[in-house]
Amino acid sequence: MAASIAAGGVGIGGVPKLHPPFLGKKLRIKTNTQSIVRSSNPQRFRVCASGGGELINGVWDLFLGVGVGLPCTVMECGDIIYRSTLPKSSGLTLTAPGAVLALGALSYLWATPGVAPGFFDMFVLAFVERIFRPTFRKDDFVLGKKLGEGAFGVVYKASHAKKPASKKEGDLVLKKATEYGAVEIWMNERVRRACANSCADFLYGFLESSGKKGAEYWLIWRFEGEATLSDLMQSKEFPYNVETMLLGEVQDLPKGLERENSIIQTVMRQLLFALDGLHSTGIVHRDIKPQNVIFSEGSRTFKIIDLGAAADLRVGINYIPKEFLLDPRYAAPEQYIMSTQTPSAPSAPVATALSPVLWQLNLPDRFDIYSAGLIFLQMAFPALRSDSGLIQFNRQLKRCDYDLVAWRKSIEPRASADLRRGFELLDLDGGIGWELLTSMVRYKARQRISAKGALAHPYFDREGILALSFMQKLRMQLFRATQQDYEEAAKWIIRHMAKSGTKQDGGFTEAQLQEFREMGQPKKKASPQRNALASALRLQRKIVKTLNESMDELNRRRKSLWWSRWIPREE
Numbered sequence: 001m002a003a004s005i006a007a008g009g010v011g012i013g014g015v016p017k018l019h020p021p022f023l024g025k026k027l028r029i030k031t032n033t034q035s036i037v038r039s040s041n042p043q044r045f046r047v048c049a050s051g052g053g054e055l056i057n058g059v060w061d062l063f064l065g066v067g068v069g070l071p072c073t074v075m076e077c078g079d080i081i082y083r084s085t086l087p088k089s090s091g092l093t094l095t096a097p098g099a100v101l102a103l104g105a106l107s108y109l110w111a112t113p114g115v116a117p118g119f120f121d122m123f124v125l126a127f128v129e130r131i132f133r134p135t136f137r138k139d140d141f142v143l144g145k146k147l148g149e150g151a152f153g154v155v156y157k158a159s160h161a162k163k164p165a166s167k168k169e170g171d172l173v174l175k176k177a178t179e180y181g182a183v184e185i186w187m188n189e190r191v192r193r194a195c196a197n198s199c200a201d202f203l204y205g206f207l208e209s210s211g212k213k214g215a216e217y218w219l220i221w222r223f224e225g226e227a228t229l230s231d232l233m234q235s236k237e238f239p240y241n242v243e244t245m246l247l248g249e250v251q252d253l254p255k256g257l258e259r260e261n262s263i264i265q266t267v268m269r270q271l272l273f274a275l276d277g278l279h280s281t282g283i284v285h286r287d288i289k290p291q292n293v294i295f296s297e298g299s300r301t302f303k304i305i306d307l308g309a310a311a312d313l314r315v316g317i318n319y320i321p322k323e324f325l326l327d328p329r330y331a332a333p334e335q336y337i338m339s340t341q342t343p344s345a346p347s348a349p350v351a352t353a354l355s356p357v358l359w360q361l362n363l364p365d366r367f368d369i370y371s372a373g374l375i376f377l378q379m380a381f382p383a384l385r386s387d388s389g390l391i392q393f394n395r396q397l398k399r400c401d402y403d404l405v406a407w408r409k410s411i412e413p414r415a416s417a418d419l420r421r422g423f424e425l426l427d428l429d430g431g432i433g434w435e436l437l438t439s440m441v442r443y444k445a446r447q448r449i450s451a452k453g454a455l456a457h458p459y460f461d462r463e464g465i466l467a468l469s470f471m472q473k474l475r476m477q478l479f480r481a482t483q484q485d486y487e488e489a490a491k492w493i494i495r496h497m498a499k500s501g502t503k504q505d506g507g508f509t510e511a512q513l514q515e516f517r518e519m520g521q522p523k524k525k526a527s528p529q530r531n532a533l534a535s536a537l538r539l540q541r542k543i544v545k546t547l548n549e550s551m552d553e554l555n556r557r558r559k560s561l562w563w564s565r566w567i568p569r570e571e
């Protein structure tokens with residue numbers, strides 16, 4: 001038995017498994033219960049000897065050595081003499097290590113951004129959708145007034161040309177876009193299948209090449225409503241105007257900080273739900289700002305628009321952004337969502353296979369969280385709602401090394417009444433709003449909270465002005481149960497308890513209070529933990545670098561927009 005284990009480990013049912021060097025010989029091995037003989041397997045031996053043998057052995061050991069597979073594959077029953085003494089086989093046998101391996105593989109395939117759901121989406125859902133969804137042509141639309149014009153496209157209100165717009169169909173929005181239209185069509189189709197409620201309702205997109213201007217992408221959405229969050233925030237009535245829209249009627253209640261806080265909380269919750277939908281499917285928006293958050297009059301919720309700068313990390317589309325696509329007022333300090341050492345997107349299969357690793361190493365979703373944090377800040381501080389106010393704030397924050405607490409310290413003593421009111425609003429309920437804000441607006445992406453984490457934050461314990469739907473309640477419960485971002489909430493609770501003291505129990509000891517104080521302070525130099533952390537970070541950087549370099553190498557050969565073939569052309 002000892003010889004057999006040294007040679008190849010244990011196969012199923014405690015039966016020894018042999019490595020190729022032993023296969024050329026006839027071996028008789030005595031186990032506890034049976035006498036088994038394994039003889040050569042000439043065919044297999046020949047393969048090993050003629051190159052590629054090591055690879056085959058590796059695969060053999062990995063999958064069959066732990067006992068996953070049909071007994072005959074694992075044990076080579078053909079070689080076993082005294083068959084009658086063997087236990088009867090019952091088909092597939094799964095050992096404990098095999099189950100662990102299978103579970104590990106499954107969790108990898110389902111980890112964000114989701115390799116397995118991605119395949120299902122691309123090869124099943126997209127295919128089925130294409131068969132059943134209505135298609136449109138240029139002549140099907142009549143253009144109305146211009147809604148907006150960016151550097152890469154013009155947006156119009158539109159209606160159907162042939163049939164009178166039925167109540168259900170309603171008005172449309174049509175965007176004629178240049179090169180980035182292709183990305184936007186791809187993203188909108190993905191979103192429609194994966195998290196339709198997060199973004200404006202997308203109908204169809206195609207390439208139209210008959211115009212004088214050359215090829216243009218036409219994208220059609222349902223018209224969601226007149227107002228973006230930016231329009232609403234510019235009004236002196238904010239946030240009460242939002243309350244009226246969310247509830248569908250004017251509320252005859254006294255105005256005050258509490259009421260404003262719960263309206264802002266409701267907007268933030270809707271925005272974070274929408275962002276979580278995008279992030280869970282591997283999409284990072286990269287242009288989150290109040291102008292790109294539209295109020296949908298139909299569903300009375302805020303939805304995200306303008307996916308032209310978005311990146312699909314599941315397949316690596318728009319992996320590295322063109323910097324000019326980002327709005328510097330709302331962009332996170334890192335600018336790039338992935339390591340800058342990869343100058344171009346990896347090829348789709350590589351990006352897909354590595355996407356869970358790359359997602360965890362880079363946490364690209366935290367780019368949007370920073371922008372959402374700035375929106376939160378703007379909602380709390382009216383002075384920051386103007387462009388100049390926001391630009392000035394960005395400069396001040398940069399001077400404070402992107403430390404919101406330091407910014408507050410520097411500004412609060414000489415703050416205007418308006419600013420003080422904003423701090424008061426965020427300090428309600430023991431400062432839980434401020435706590436959430438500071439966990440969103442941080443210099444390091446890794447230290448920012450995720451959308452799920454934010455939704456599980458105690459700031460959202462209260463329902464706000466709108467009750468949650470059954471599904472939202474369920475999701476919140478799930479986030480709370482599964483979030484790893486408990487740290488923030490725990491710190492908040494501890495600090496809160498420390499502040500209020502526990503007179504009955506004699507309060508916290510001086511040592512405990514010192515510990516709480518140290519939570520907010522930089523750690524002292526050169527402790528063994530610090531050194532270990534530094535080594536871990538160095539290792540992580542090395543892994544990212546190696547991964548990126550190898551992907552770039554692979555990618556040099558294929559640079560075409562392979563996914564454009566998914567975008568229909570006008571007939």
Ligand SMILES: Nc1ncnc2c1ncn2[C@@H]1O[C@H](COP(=O)(O)OP(=O)(O)OP(=O)(O)O)[C@@H](O)[C@H]1O
Pocket residue numbers: 147148149150151152153154155173200201221222223224225226228291292294305306307308
């Ligand atoms: N589904 C929609 N329903 C209603 N209005 C919409 C919708 N989509 C876009 N709009 C309106 O059109 C405007 C421009 O849309 P969008 O931001 O997608 O275009 P853009 O060309 O990227 O503009 P910009 O470059 O300024 O961001 C929005 O600000 C909004 O007012």
